[in-house]
Amino acid sequence: MSTKTIAGVEVNLNDEGYMEDASQWTKEIGTEIANEEGIELTEKHFEVIEFIRNKVAAGEGLTIRGIGKSGVVNAKEFYGLFPGAPLKKATKISGVPKPTSCI
């Protein structure tokens, strides 16, 4: 674990760079983490982030299939918004733990 100042806030990160405390998250922090991942956040990104944060807050698991059926984006759009490893990147930017799902 390490601490890092992101967007003026001191946050705790785990070894993989995921935030330890989701309640510390702000849009500014999300934007800065996204920049580090090479992603510039748009309104659509924030809609997805909101969906992810709500899901995690409700204690539900995250899958690409679930996000694809969320009504916010389909699976292809999700891959387009967070290219490469979308679930890993999107959760990191959303300030929630890395998902443990295999699908």
Next chain:
Amino acid sequence: MENTEKVPLKKILLICSKASIEDVYAALVMGNGAVMEGIETKLFFTFFGLDAITKKTMTKLHTATTGNPGMRMPGGLPFPTMLGGLPGVEAGVSAMMRKQMDALDIPPVDEFLELITAGGGEIYACKLAMDMFKLTKEDLHEEVSAVITVGDLYEMCDGPGTQIVFT
């Protein structure tokens, strides 16, 4: 000096040659998992594995109830092989298995293929097996990119960090 540099997995080719639920899903889960990690992914279906990408059969895959030592009754008791051979038992067990998978948010085969291609994964069918089973491209699900030869498959294997897995 010994070269200890680690080359991350960049490309994976998964070959599926069998039609049972477990064989097909092993390939689909690994393929989709690779796509999720940003790894270039190609799935190649051959022999009985073609059932998984043939429109008529893809959503009705079975698991073997005879000759399958891992088969158990719902309570965990052994599953008698004689019982597995009775008419309708394999179909019933397979339907139950598909239902349980659905409950775990594991998509049906056609939706799984769509999920893989949505992330940039590619699905191929083996030409030789297609000829053997007298199938045409029209019999296959629309997410199948092409019908290719084994030579085509090997041409796709270029580059460092590429692996082939036969399931």
